[in-house]
Amino acid sequence: MEQVQTISHAGISLAELKEKCIHAIFLFCGCVSIFTTIGIVLVLALEGAFFFQEVPLTEFLFGTEWTPLFFNKSFGILPLVCGTLLTSAVALCVALPLGLIIAIYLSEFASSRARSVLKPTMEVLAGIPTVVYGYFALLYVTPLLQKIFPELLGFNALSPGLVMGIMILPMVASLSEDAIYAVPGSLRQGAYALGAGKLQTIFGVILPAAFGGIAASFILAMSRAVGETMIVAIAAGQQPQLTLNVFEPVETMTAFIVQVSLGDTPHGTLAYRTIFAVGGALFVLTFLLNSLSLWIRGRYQERYTG
Amino acid sequence: MNSAAKSKGEIAFHLLGIAAVSIALLALCALLIDIISSGYSKVSLDFITSYPSRRPANAGIAAALVGSLYLMLLTACFSLPLGVGAAVYLEEYATENKFSKLIELNIANLAGVPSIIYGILGLQLFVRYANLERSLLAGAFTMSLLILPIIIIASREAIRRVPDSIRQAAFALGATRWEMIRDQVIPAAFPGIMTGCILAFSRAIGETAPLITLGALTYIAFLPDGLLSPFGALPIQAFNWISRPQAAFHDNAAGAIIILLTVLLSMNIIAVVLRGRFQKKFAT
Numbered sequence: 001m002e003q004v005q006t007i008s009h010a011g012i013s014l015a016e017l018k019e020k021c022i023h024a025i026f027l028f029c030g031c032v033s034i035f036t037t038i039g040i041v042l043v044l045a046l047e048g049a050f051f052f053q054e055v056p057l058t059e060f061l062f063g064t065e066w067t068p069l070f071f072n073k074s075f076g077i078l079p080l081v082c083g084t085l086l087t088s089a090v091a092l093c094v095a096l097p098l099g100l101i102i103a104i105y106l107s108e109f110a111s112s113r114a115r116s117v118l119k120p121t122m123e124v125l126a127g128i129p130t131v132v133y134g135y136f137a138l139l140y141v142t143p144l145l146q147k148i149f150p151e152l153l154g155f156n157a158l159s160p161g162l163v164m165g166i167m168i169l170p171m172v173a174s175l176s177e178d179a180i181y182a183v184p185g186s187l188r189q190g191a192y193a194l195g196a197g198k199l200q201t202i203f204g205v206i207l208p209a210a211f212g213g214i215a216a217s218f219i220l221a222m223s224r225a226v227g228e229t230m231i232v233a234i235a236a237g238q239q240p241q242l243t244l245n246v247f248e249p250v251e252t253m254t255a256f257i258v259q260v261s262l263g264d265t266p267h268g269t270l271a272y273r274t275i276f277a278v279g280g281a282l283f284v285l286t287f288l289l290n291s292l293s294l295w296i297r298g299r300y301q302e303r304y305t306g
Numbered sequence: 307m308n309s310a311a312k313s314k315g316e317i318a319f320h321l322l323g324i325a326a327v328s329i330a331l332l333a334l335c336a337l338l339i340d341i342i343s344s345g346y347s348k349v350s351l352d353f354i355t356s357y358p359s360r361r362p363a364n365a366g367i368a369a370a371l372v373g374s375l376y377l378m379l380l381t382a383c384f385s386l387p388l389g390v391g392a393a394v395y396l397e398e399y400a401t402e403n404k405f406s407k408l409i410e411l412n413i414a415n416l417a418g419v420p421s422i423i424y425g426i427l428g429l430q431l432f433v434r435y436a437n438l439e440r441s442l443l444a445g446a447f448t449m450s451l452l453i454l455p456i457i458i459i460a461s462r463e464a465i466r467r468v469p470d471s472i473r474q475a476a477f478a479l480g481a482t483r484w485e486m487i488r489d490q491v492i493p494a495a496f497p498g499i500m501t502g503c504i505l506a507f508s509r510a511i512g513e514t515a516p517l518i519t520l521g522a523l524t525y526i527a528f529l530p531d532g533l534l535s536p537f538g539a540l541p542i543q544a545f546n547w548i549s550r551p552q553a554a555f556h557d558n559a560a561g562a563i564i565i566l567l568t569v570l571l572s573m574n575i576i577a578v579v580l581r582g583r584f585q586k587k588f589a590t
Contacts, residue, residue: 015482022484026399029391030406033413033458036451040423043430098326105323118327125334127505127570129512131541132341132563135548139556140340166333199315220418227420229515230541234548254422254515261425261519275519279426283419290418294411 044283047276054270060277066240066256068274069265075274077281079240083157083250087232088225090161090246091168095221098165099172100214106173107180108202119174126170134234137163142235155237155249164231168221175220179213179300180206212300216293223289227282229254253282341567345560353561357527358543362554367562369526370543373442374569376530377539378511380446381453385510386503388450389457390492393499396458397465398487417455424452425519433520440521441534448516453506460502464495497580504577508570514541540566 052060055075063076102122106115142159146152152159183206191201207214237249238259251259257275265272356366392413400406428448438444468491476486492499517539526538540562547559 019482019484023399026391026395029388030395030400030409032388032392033409033416033454036416036427036454037412039431040419040427043427044423047430098329101323101326102330105320105327109320109323121331121334125330127508127512127574128337129514129541129566129570131512131514131545131548132337132567135544135556135559135563136337136340138548139344140336166330169330197316199319202319223418227418227422229420229422230545233515234545254420257422257426258515258518261429261521275426279423283423286418286420286423287415290415293418294414 040283044276044280047273048280051270051273051277055277064242066251068271069260069263073271075277077253077278079242080251080253080256080278081281082242082244083232083236083240084226084252084254086157086244086246086250087161087164087236087252088222090158091164091225091228092218092222094162094165095168095172095225096218099169099217099221100176102169102173103176103180103214104202104207107177108198108206122170122173125166126174128167130167130228130230131234133163133167134160134230137231137235149247152247153237153249155235155239156247157236157250158246160231160235161246163235164225164228167228167231168224171224172217172221175217176210176214179210179217182213182301183209212296216297216300219289219293219296223286223293226289227254227286229258233258253278257282341560341563344557345562345564348557348561349564353558354565358538362547362552362558365547365555365558367540367543367565369529370538370540370562371565372529373522373526373537374511374540374566376442377445377449377537378507380442380533381449381510382503382507384446385450385453385457385506389454389503389506390461390499392454392458393461393465394487394492397462398483398491413455413458417459420515421452421513422515422519424448425516427451428516428520438534440523440536442530442537443533445517445520445522445537445539448520449510449513452513452516453510456506456509457503460506461495461499464498464502465491467498468494497583501577501581504573504580508573508577511573512541512566512570514539514545517542518545540569 060075060077062078063074064078065074065076066079067074106118110118137160141163142152142154142156145159149158187205187209188201191205196204232252233255236252236255238251238255239249240251240256241248243250256278260272260275353366354371355368356364357368358370359365392409396406396409400409425448428444428451432438432444432447433440436444438447472490472494473486476490481489522542523536523538526536530537544559544562544566547555547562550556
């Protein structure tokens with residue numbers, strides 16, 4: 001293709017120049033994503049550097065109290081990390097098993113008519129804005145759960161966790177289904193030829209073969225849960241505390257950033273800069289999870305294409 | 307011999323699958339019914355054309371709805387050319403080398419960055435460094451960066467589905483690479499690109515967290531009158547009403563959510579129609 005192009009316009013330098021300019025414009029578009037990443041890293045690092053000039057990194061990472069907006073300030077991020085992990089854990093307890101079961105059901109059991117109805121419906125779940133899920137968690141799920149668990153407080157980790165699980169469920173189901181779908185048909189036929197039943201084939205051959213893709217989807221779900229903001233900001237409360245009790249209010253890293261953004265903390269103060277430190281921690285955490293997920297998927301693809 | 311036992315297990319698993327799907331569908335139904343039953347009485351022409359108020363009965367979403375629509379249009383203006391351009395670069399220009407691998411990996415990673423991080427980026431980059439204040443323009447730039455990875459990934463898929471024979475035919479007729487892209491690839495991939503982009507725009511219209519970080523206003527009694535005007539947005543307005551203690555405001559929030567979901571639904575219907583057209587075009 002390269003050759004055809006140069007032959008047809010040999011000697012016409014203006015046209016070549018135009019092509020080169022256009023190439024450069026497209027290259028620029030391609031580079032915007034790189035600039036974005038650099039921008040994120042620079043903003044978080046520069047503003048975070050101001051923060052860490054005043055707060056030692058060890059206090060930030062290992063301190064067990066988070067009260068940057070109080071008179072007696074302490075900057076231990078652990079309570080926020082704890083809140084984040086608690087709500088995420090609840091969400092994953094919903095999304096991973098249900099998502100995997102739905103993926104197996106859709107790929108192995110459902111009729112093609114059921115699939116053609118169910119898949120778009122699941123997409124609807126994934127397309128609902130998170131603020132709507134927040135409304136649902138605070139004003140529907142929490143009151144409902146309070147009827148079952150009277151000790152549940154108005155803000156808690158359980159209700160937003162469960163709703164967040166429903167929100168990421170379609171993603172887990174769809175990515176796991178892709179992974180199952182990508183398992184070569186020959187493996188399946190081999191299993192049947194050896195006399196394996198349907199369940200034996202699924203659990204003995206298909207799931208182990210799709211393990212990489214499924215694991216990648218699980219880790220991506222974890223990253224989504226950790227980074228989810230509105231549901232927890234609305235329904236989990238604003239009390240950073242080290243607790244594993246899902247009935248109590250907690251504050252996640254994302255909810256804290258929302259709290260500061262909505263409040264009247266003056267720009268440039270140390271309390272204000274916490275959002276960059278917390279944002280940095282959040283970015284590092286999700287970046288590691290995303291990279292791990294991509295790496296696993298990449299390795300897994302090599303196994304069947306190479 | 308044990309085929310009966312096996313099929314029992316199969317039936318059990320089949321039922322388990324149906325139960326799992328039912329849980330998801332039940333949650334969806336409960337959510338929609340809850341919101342419609344609390345909000346339907348709010349939805350009226352008055353509600354759509356009124357400005358926020360301290361009295362829930364008088365409060366409306368005019369500024370938020372118009373703000374959201376402006377925001378989405380502006381976001382589309384920035385993100386569509388950039389995203390499609392990046393996709394064209396990766397599919398039609400880039401050779402398989404370390405640099406294009408890096409861009410690809412970077413886009414995949416950006417797609418997983420939490421939206422609130424984009425809010426922090428926008429706050430620093432557009433609101434502070436570029437001095438755009440908390441304006442529509444700053445919001446649209448931030449949203450564009452946020453949905454860019456989605457647009458690029460969707461556009462690449464659409465471009466990849468254009469048969470290679472079309473490209474070779476264009477070259478054979480003496481077209482340059484740009485003429486080939488402009489006259490053949492982009493028109494052929496257009497419905498597919500638009501489908502992906504509309505889904506990305508609907509993501510942008512529902513996003514709340516980055517706008518909160520940017521500082522979009524919740525109490526705003528005028529329509530945005532220019533690119534640098536402060537603005538409100540539907541999801542922010544809904545969030546503001548949800549976080550108030552009075553139950554009457556919660557119904558307002560449900561009303562705003564109904565409007566938001568209606569906008570999203572209409573965009574999705576357009577996307578599905580376009581997708582149907584696209585599939586027909588290369589079906590044979």
